[in-house]
Amino acid sequence: MTHPPSAREQTRRTIFAEDLKTGVEYNLGTYLVTAEEIADFASSWDPQEFHVDHVAARDSFFGHVVASGIHTLAVFQKLTVESHLWDWNVMAGRGIRDIRFRRPVTANDRLAGRFVIDQINTDSRGRAAVTSMGTLHNQNGQLVLEVTTEALVQTREYDKTRDNRSRRR
């Protein structure tokens, strides 16, 4: 998808690392997972039989088709970006830690996301490593996903000239 940045995109990224605080909790809204999307995602990226085959899944540990964990993680990322990260001056995702799939996600589950900022560590170049702990709960209030993410966020003082590491490729 190539397109020039819209006026909305040009003005959106108003949040810098200085605007973030540990302990603040963010509501990410909800996302409905459909049977078709479970099958499509798993067929492309995680075609284990308990994700793609309704007949074989009956004899599986779960007893029915469940969403791929990578799909569940992708739902968390989508909710995070569309509700908040679009406004942040995110430079890069550094890593993800401690993903736990607490309960299976199945067709027609509506997942509600939250995250809370756990740590903000700013380096001498003005780049802040922001660690957040996120969750997804289903429509019954049951925890389905826990995840800890680490993103690099610009401070207002970020010194771009000292940071040529990424330009090498």
Added chain:
Amino acid sequence: MTHPPSAREQTRRTIFAEDLKTGVEYNLGTYLVTAEEIADFASSWDPQEFHVDHVAARDSFFGHVVASGIHTLAVFQKLTVESHLWDWNVMAGRGIRDIRFRRPVTANDRLAGRFVIDQINTDSRGRAAVTSMGTLHNQNGQLVLEVTTEALVQTREYDKTRDNRSRRR
């Protein structure tokens, strides 16, 4: 995708936890990441501008469009399932730890995967938690992804009758 299990699927799952050994390394083959796929995946799941917008990405930390980390992780999962996990009696994915995005993935990168089994812990019901450490390297031999996964694998002695936890939903 609903279909009856094929003869190939019915006979494929020949590997039980007893057949696995710590320290064994698995070659996952390679996967070519295209510009179109980077845009498609990110548009659906991670629409940050440095993943989807070639113009805005010029001013980003990377200086060009890079693949979503969730996309990179999905490539690792696809390679793992299609090269090996299809043969294993996997019951469920329990979690993923310590995902590090070591270098950006860009259009036309060919990613080569490996994983090595780190731990196998079997419980009294005959379910083995198998921890593996995986990597993706690009065509220049550069490490792009590190990931530690934990899957539940059946032993031949797995006692299904004692394991009704997952049937509650």
